[in-house]
Amino acid sequence: MSVFEEPNTALLPTGFIDLLQHEAEAEARGIELVMEVFAAHGYERVRPPLMEFETSLLHGAGQALAEQTFRLMDPDSRRMMALRPDMTTQIARIAATRLADSPRPLRLSYAGSCVLVGAPGREGERQITQAGIELIGVDSAEADAEVVLVAAEALERLGIAHVSFDLSYPALVQQVVDELGLVPSSRAQLMHALDRKDAAAVATLGGAAAPVLNAMLDAAGPADTALAALAGLTLSSAARVLADRLAAVATTIAARSPGIRLTVDPVEFRGWQYHTGVCVTVFARDQREELGRGGRYLAHESEPACGLTLRPEVLLRAARPIELRPRVYVPAGVDVARAAACRAQGYATVAGLAPVGDVRAEARRLGCRHLLLPDDLVTL
């Protein structure tokens, strides 16, 4: 840095951004709308803190996110605190402790910011916003379906077109592989081949399960054809229970929301860190990033639960553009009651703080397409 330069205070750490006027408003309204849909389905809002003791935040399901968690020392207690990388484990804590006596199923919603350590040198966002729901205390396909259906309604309200929900059940492929009894290195090779969706390698490494595993790979796609393919597979009774649950969830969702775009990938298992049941990833066409994800897990290591978290900052890139209040310039001295009337009609009033010579030019300079004159509201 040259001695002539100020430190560049505009520079933010990688993965941390400012949302400016239009984007910040769009994100806030998106959260509001999504939370409103959640509330209409009986999900009650909770707001856990940004930081907790490490022992609490990384308890149970939270362990899976330990590597992604910033920690800092609490000077008061001299114990380590952690910044939340995710809110689901906090909701599970609240359900297990302060809301232990609330009737089940317990439906909770939340919206807030989370912070991730991030991958070294990677560009990805390190502060993410989450807005989600958790349905706690019941283990059924109906419950799994409900969180998807409620999220689908929220996305529809945001005007996001061509949303698709991709269902998977990470435990299913693991069960089929486990039944082969492979040594760990061979198992790892096979899982890697499945993750790459490399049919040739699966044929070589999959032994007796190779035909079933490759049929599962082939099955990935629209829910009806995928479920028909899954139904035709010869599976152990343990694996069949899992496949049937996946089918039951997809069938329940499709029955309730016939127009929904539902895909099933029976071999998808990567990236699910604490999930134990059917999982879902939400996509929009033309949108590289996931809009959200969710699935079934054990809340606080003990209680059945499922949930789905949307990513408002991704949603705002896919949602229909928001309308901001049209701006009207109110020159100094114009009756304040008339400005108030404009606000009540949906305008944003921009007050002139001192008299100016050319009120029309001043209105334009301040980005106002409207001007409140002593006896008229004019459009420029």
Add this chain to the structure above:
Amino acid sequence: MSVFEEPNTALLPTGFIDLLQHEAEAEARGIELVMEVFAAHGYERVRPPLMEFETSLLHGAGQALAEQTFRLMDPDSRRMMALRPDMTTQIARIAATRLADSPRPLRLSYAGSCVLVGAPGREGERQITQAGIELIGVDSAEADAEVVLVAAEALERLGIAHVSFDLSYPALVQQVVDELGLVPSSRAQLMHALDRKDAAAVATLGGAAAPVLNAMLDAAGPADTALAALAGLTLSSAARVLADRLAAVATTIAARSPGIRLTVDPVEFRGWQYHTGVCVTVFARDQREELGRGGRYLAHESEPACGLTLRPEVLLRAARPIELRPRVYVPAGVDVARAAACRAQGYATVAGLAPVGDVRAEARRLGCRHLLLPDDLVTL
């Protein structure tokens, strides 16, 4: 801890809390309503990140908050980052950098969480929420008045009764004391006496300024009597400029909003960390904590600015109670279109995930006062 005990995962660090259902919803709605009033007055929302580089966050006005700031290492850049203890300095950074070319005055609003290190052993909150406005690029009594008037309208919309705004100008009393030319230790003693509002000590320590300083102490109270008392004081021309500005701000506010409860304390100066002009503290009757505070400062060390920040978690204790959607239990199998119609009418529907024997008992168990039967919506 006994070996028989689990770690107490319910325990949060001092000053960090969970807001549960009703409170979390009330806080969110309060923020929404306040931001809506800000938007109606032309304040455009921005959303800076929770963390920034220390050099950026604690730049300029931010230095005053350095002791209250949690820091952590960014493993990516190996530089120190800081968790924001306040959002005003972030807004000033945005105004000075990314929005440097936007027309002035620039009106920005923001809402978000901040984290403070806190005082050792003290009980106070360490995670606070802020919702505020900044009016950047103009130095006038009109501007100072605008932020107070907009905040007053926001509080009125929240139904908070008996709000009062206490105006002060920390530089005024400092100017009067500076003119005495005291040695630092005597000056510190006098400032301490003024802070304690100890008239006897001020009489002893105040030298030639003692009568004026005690008259300023006496002046504190409702704006009209305080301003009359201030107007009658014999002040240096430098101090008179400050007193007149304080009077101009109060007069402008009172003229625009005749019913507002305005007090003036010409000797209040403690707790203003980076403010350079007229300051305001917002109180509600029966509420120990401030609802908010603000004042004039130099944005990014160079641009005149003033702002006001409300504290949504304090507001929600003073605001009128919110109404939640009435809950209606929808037994399994009831037509989903009828449940959707209930939601459209403002109910929260709570879906039965499996058939139950006694739907009325189940509705009550789940906290629903209403029940959707196949042909009727009944109140229990």
